[in-house]
Amino acid sequence: MVVKVYGPAYASPKRVLLCLVEKEIEFETVPPFGFLPVIQDGDYTLFESRAILRYYAEKYKSQGTDLLGKTIEDQGIVNQWLEVEAHNYHPPLITLVNHIMFSPHFGIVRSEQVIEESEEKLGKVLDIYEDRLSKSKYLAGDFFSLADLSHIPFTNYLVGPIGKGYMIKDRKHVSAWWDDISSRPSWLKVLEICK
C-alpha cells in the first residue's frame, strides 16, 4: 500500500514527507485539499502533521531511522521538545513566514511591528535552544528524533526566503545543529521531490 500525501508544495506536508523518507516508507504526492497535510494509507485517513509523524514513527518503529527514542523516558523528552517546537518555536516563525513571504497574498497585510516582535520572540526561544544544544547534540539527547525533524521545513524558510539566517548562524550550537539536520539525505531528497 502506497501512502498518499496531499499538498507537497507546502512546509507542513514536507514535515510528513521527511518522516516517510527517514522511515523508508513508500509514498506518492497528490495536489492539496482542505486541511493540510492529510495522508491516506489504505482506508485510513489522518490530518495534523505532528499526529502523522507520531503515527508512522510508532507503526514502523524498527524500520529506517528510530525517531522516537529507545525508552519511554527518552520518548517523553522527544515529545517535550516536539511540544516546544509546536507551541514556542513555530508560532513566531509562521508569523514571519506570513508577513514576509506570503503578504500581500491570502489577505495578509505586512506589519513591520509584528515582524519585529516575532523575531524577538523567536530569538528568545533560540537562546533556550542554544543552551540546550550546548549540552546535547540533538534536542532530545544524542539521537536525531521527531523533535529535530519537525523544525526542518519552516527553518528552511527562515534561512532562505525570509532572509534571517543570522538568527541561526549567530548561535554556535544552534548553527552546528542546523548544519547537521539540514544536510540529512532525507531532507535533500524531500527538496528534490518538491522542487
Next chain:
Amino acid sequence: MVVKVYGPAYASPKRVLLCLVEKEIEFETVPPFGFLPVIQDGDYTLFESRAILRYYAEKYKSQGTDLLGKTIEDQGIVNQWLEVEAHNYHPPLITLVNHIMFSPHFGIVRSEQVIEESEEKLGKVLDIYEDRLSKSKYLAGDFFSLADLSHIPFTNYLVGPIGKGYMIKDRKHVSAWWDDISSRPSWLKVLEICK
C-alpha cells in the same frame, strides 16, 4: 515513588493531575516554579503538559483508564484530535481567558475586539466538534481519551468564570460530550484537590 506536580492552581497542571487520577498514579502537588506544569518522577523531570500526558498514558498503559486507544490507528486519531485541541481550540480559548479572567493582571489590557474575534474563532472550531461528536461519542471514537481529557480544565473556565457556557450548551452534541467528560470522578477529584 510519588510523582511531584508543580503549580496545581493553574489549568495546565490540572490537565496533568486529571491524567494521573485516571491512571491511578500517586502524586503530590508543589507550589510552582518557571515552566508550568513540570513533573518530577524520581530523577526524571518533564515539562509541557501534553508531553506529560503522553508519558504517563504510555508508561501505565494497562493501569487505570486506557487513554491512548487500543490500536496504533486509534492512537493516531487520538493524537490528531489532541493536536486540534492544541492548535485550534486552545489558542482562542486562552486568549479569552487572558482578556476576561486575567486582565488587568500580568500586563494584559482587555480588548473587546480581541474577545469578539476569539469567540468567533472558537465557535468555528466548536462547529467542527459538533459535527464530529454527532458521529462518535468522544473525539477519537467511542472511548474517552487524552484528546477529550486535554479539553477539560480550560473549558471549565469557559463555562464558569468566562461566562460563555452558551457556546457549549447551544451545540447539542458538544453539550452532551461536555456533560459526560466534566462529570467524570477524576475531574471532580482534581477540583476537590485544587480548591
